[in-house]
Amino acid sequence: DQQVKQNSPSLSVQEGRISILNCDYTNSMFDYFLWYKKYPAEGPTFLISISSIKDKNEDGRFTVFLNKSAKHLSLHIVPSQPGDSAVYFCAASATGGDKYIFGTGTRLKVLA
């Protein structure tokens, strides 16, 4: 049972444009969400998080949007840069829970 889903395995975007990565979840108990970026042969790097009490969190070029009713979150990167090319994972956790559940990842390629 995949509780966190990233339905787009890959995405290509032109440099300077907006990248939108999507994530859906099924467990209504999830109340904290994170995005990680991963380069090949490296560990995931934390990017940005959002609590369910918010619907938006922004950090520089990265913004995460949360739609609780749709059980959907998205990561916007603008403007996209070639260095953003990586695999992006979303993860979710529930208060009282003890682990983060990760999606399968979306490979972003930013074209120069």
Added chain:
Amino acid sequence: NAGVMQNPRHLVRRRGQEARLRCSPMKGHSHVYWYRQLPEEGLKFMVYLQKENIIDESGMPKERFSAEFPKEGPSILRIQQVVRGDSAAYFCASSPRNTGNSGNTIYFGEGSWLTVV
């Protein structure tokens, strides 16, 4: 990756041998998580530990796999009698407290790549 140390980075084992992967959490962190990434797949939760205590091992295979986080020293993920299907990247993450407190971020190490030949 904020100081989570994993070693070895790369490990080659023959079928039937044992693999031991070590993880030292970030300073001040008392909670350790192990995740596995099989080729072309996402990150799968394996086990969550505090010092001297396994909190959740629901993602661990029933046989051959074990984990510990002793009072002193790193957390160890041990795989006995390795098979080719164990070849994967194993990532350790740590946090200062459990994820039951909403708003807790976990930080990953660089990973240990196990190859079984």
